[in-house]
Amino acid sequence: MNGQTYILTVLTPDHRGIIAAITSVLAAHDAHLLELSQTVVRDYFTIIVVLTLAEPNDPAVLNPELTARLGPNATVTLVPYRDAPTAPPRGERYILTATGNDSPGILPTLSEMVANRGGNFTDLGARVVDGKISIIAEIEVPGDIRLDQFQIDLQHAGSEAGLRVRLQHNKLFVATNEVAFRRISNDS
Amino acid sequence: MIRNDAIFDTIRMFQEENLDVRTVTLGLNLEDCSSPVLAQLLDKIEAKIVGTAGNLVSAARQVERTFGIPITNKRIAVSPIAAVAAGHGVDALVQVARRLDRAAATVGVDLIGGFSATVQKGTTPTASALITSLPEALSSTGRVCSALGVASSRTGINMDAVLRTGHTIRAISEADRANAGFACAKLVVFANMPDDNPFMAGATHGQGEPDAVLNIGVSGPGVVKRALQRLIEGAEALSAESDPESQLTLADLAEEIKVTAFRITRVGELIGRELAKRLAIPFGIVDLSLAPTPQIGDSIGEILETMGISQVGAPGSTAAVAMLNDAVKKGGAFASSSVGGMSGAFIPVMEDASLARAAAEGSLTLDKLEAMTSVCSVGLDMVAIPGDTPGETIAAIMADEMAIGVMNHKTTATRLIPVPGRQAGELVSFGGLFGESVILPVHDVGASDRFVRFAGRIPAPLHSLKN
Numbered sequence: 095m096n097g098q099t100y101i102l103t104v105l106t107p108d109h110r111g112i113i114a115a116i117t118s119v120l121a122a123h124d125a126h127l128l129e130l131s132q133t134v135v136r137d138y139f140t141i142i143v144v145l146t147l148a149e150p151n152d153p154a155v156l157n158p159e160l161t162a163r164l165g166p167n168a169t170v171t172l173v174p175y176r177d178a179p180t181a182p183p184r185g186e187r188y189i190l191t192a193t194g195n196d197s198p199g200i201l202p203t204l205s206e207m208v209a210n211r212g213g214n215f216t217d218l219g220a221r222v223v224d225g226k227i228s229i230i231a232e233i234e235v236p237g238d239i240r241l242d243q244f245q246i247d248l249q250h251a252g253s254e255a256g257l258r259v260r261l262q263h264n265k266l267f268v269a270t271n272e273v274a275f276r277r278i279s280n281d282s
Numbered sequence: 283m284i285r286n287d288a289i290f291d292t293i294r295m296f297q298e299e300n301l302d303v304r305t306v307t308l309g310l311n312l313e314d315c316s317s318p319v320l321a322q323l324l325d326k327i328e329a330k331i332v333g334t335a336g337n338l339v340s341a342a343r344q345v346e347r348t349f350g351i352p353i354t355n356k357r358i359a360v361s362p363i364a365a366v367a368a369g370h371g372v373d374a375l376v377q378v379a380r381r382l383d384r385a386a387a388t389v390g391v392d393l394i395g396g397f398s399a400t401v402q403k404g405t406t407p408t409a410s411a412l413i414t415s416l417p418e419a420l421s422s423t424g425r426v427c428s429a430l431g432v433a434s435s436r437t438g439i440n441m442d443a444v445l446r447t448g449h450t451i452r453a454i455s456e457a458d459r460a461n462a463g464f465a466c467a468k469l470v471v472f473a474n475m476p477d478d479n480p481f482m483a484g485a486t487h488g489q490g491e492p493d494a495v496l497n498i499g500v501s502g503p504g505v506v507k508r509a510l511q512r513l514i515e516g517a518e519a520l521s522a523e524s525d526p527e528s529q530l531t532l533a534d535l536a537e538e539i540k541v542t543a544f545r546i547t548r549v550g551e552l553i554g555r556e557l558a559k560r561l562a563i564p565f566g567i568v569d570l571s572l573a574p575t576p577q578i579g580d581s582i583g584e585i586l587e588t589m590g591i592s593q594v595g596a597p598g599s600t601a602a603v604a605m606l607n608d609a610v611k612k613g614g615a616f617a618s619s620s621v622g623g624m625s626g627a628f629i630p631v632m633e634d635a636s637l638a639r640a641a642a643e644g645s646l647t648l649d650k651l652e653a654m655t656s657v658c659s660v661g662l663d664m665v666a667i668p669g670d671t672p673g674e675t676i677a678a679i680m681a682d683e684m685a686i687g688v689m690n691h692k693t694t695a696t697r698l699i700p701v702p703g704r705q706a707g708e709l710v711s712f713g714g715l716f717g718e719s720v721i722l723p724v725h726d727v728g729a730s731d732r733f734v735r736f737a738g739r740i741p742a743p744l745h746s747l748k749n
Contacts, residue, residue, distance in 0.1 A: 191289060242350070260297060266296075270291075270292045271292065
């Protein structure tokens with residue numbers, strides 16, 4: 095489909111009918127969805143949508159129409175999509191986990207260690223319950239790093255903050271949890 | 283991404299429950315090394331082992347680093363030497379054992395299997411020489427392991443070989459008196475000997491296998507035990523809240539074992555395929571045997587205790603191990619289409635601290651062990667017996683175990699260790715993975731001498747006639 099590609103984000107207190115409201119507005123303007131991801135964090139609904147709008151649809155109308163449908167507490171942004179200036183580093187996919195006492199500064203510490211080794215976060219979630227934090231991140235790490243040393247460094251950084259930090263290859267989690275292991279393992 | 287709870291379940295298996303890959307075993311065909319000239323035979327054997335397995339250990343370490351999972355043992359299994367060294371005599375076979383030992387040391391593996399012969403129906407001159415060479419071959423080398431196939435469901439039991447092996451085991455023990463007969467721990471006597479078993483001491487690269495192949499043996503008793511403990515504790519907590527749905531049955535325990543075995547097997551296959559790819563050889567099988575170690579928390583006996591057998595060997599032990607063994611197979615068979623080897627729950631007394639304790643306390647006897655091996659893998663394994671047990675009685679113990687395998691179409695085996703100069707109830711310790719235990723009493727010694735001295739062959743069972 096020809097047209098301009100945009101990134102739409104919506105942040106709003108969660109309630110019934112949000113997806114229906116967003117998609118009906120987009121459909122009314124012939125928006126073509128390319129990819130979206132949605133989650134709810136502590137009762138806040140968030141969504142990021144990559145879409146294409148064909149001429150003569152006017153992107154300027156989307157933002158006010160969505161705000162009108164979702165209410166004044168919704169934050170809606172629409173920006174043109176641009177290719178990333180540099181492709182993110184690729185590599186082997188790993189799962190990083192950290193559990194223990196909630197510790198200010200642990201995420202910057204861990205993420206800086208990942209970045210210093212050329213790694214890239216591709217998925218990240220964290221939750222604090224009763225003062226205990228659990229972090230699960232999917233990262234891509236260059237294949238030529240000394241993984242055992244990286245694991246030791248992460249564990250050391252975690253233990254200083256009272257956290258158990260682990261790094262294991264994503265294939266292990268696929269193998270132990272997915273039924274169709276061999277068919278999907280090449281993509282893991 | 284995988285669900286959060288599944289991620290933490292997987293992490294727990296590696297970090298807290300001792301899940302490792304117990305062994306990666308390179309199976310290697312040596313039949314192309316045959317030569318009537320001993321020097322050539324020895325050089326060809328060494329060259330092939332070093333040439334093919336030279337980077338086994340380093341590649342395994344790379345895989346360990348990539349996946350963060352320990353591979354406890356890296357080993358080699360070669361073609362039965364009785365076939366490779368056909369035509370050679372006793373002294374030459376001892377030299378072959380020493381050359382295997384040297385080649386294993388060169389490539390950095392701790393054990394090399396295949397100083398073996400299959401004699402289930404009859405004994406060739408070279409197989410006979412190999413059996414004669416065992417006392418010196420096993421006591422003068424540190425890494426060489428041997429397996430003898432003396433029975434099968436298709437042929438019956440070669441009682442000539444069984445009787446002779448009984449005496450040979452005594453001779454091996456005496457030859458290694460300085461080490462309390464430890465060399466006997468490197469000899470496994472089989473019924474229905476597998477061609478692709480990765481576990482030592484019985485690993486041999488059998489007929490019909492590729493030139494080189496990578497087989498893998500997983501571990502995981504600790505993972506199974508903890509999974510059962512969590513299930514039971516969770517049900518008890520719910521029961522305290524009077525939840526009628528929380529009542530566990532043995533079917534629930536079997537289901538938990540099955541799911542856990544699935545996950546363990548998958549780890550094994552993943553690591554095996556990755557290592558085989560790096561070595562550029564075919565991946566063979568994953569043997570999903572639960573293999574214990576003397577380490578606390580890594581024990582088949584502790585699994586049985588968790589299942590409610592407070593003293594291993596008590597009535598119910600055979601039923602419990604049968605259920606465990608079956609559930610492990612069901613989970614593993616669904617996890618992988620490449621399951622092979624022995625694939626059951628091992629009960630090696632010396633290598634399992636809980637079993638060794640039960641033996642010391644008198645609840646686990648030789649007879650109860652034999653009963654348990656009729657429903658699990660693999661046999662009377664790492665059992666220390668009095669050093670003065672006659673060869674005929676050792677042969678009779680083996681004959682009983684072979685009969686269980688032959689009649690039930692399953693692999694059974696013995697790894698019996700007569701400890702020179704020691705009696706029942708005394709402790710013997712080999713250290714490391716080989717562990718320790720008291721010496722088990724053998725009752726009615728000599729009472730079956732007449733039977734085993736008939737020798738000849740116990741014919742194949744009726745149900746061997748399947749064609």
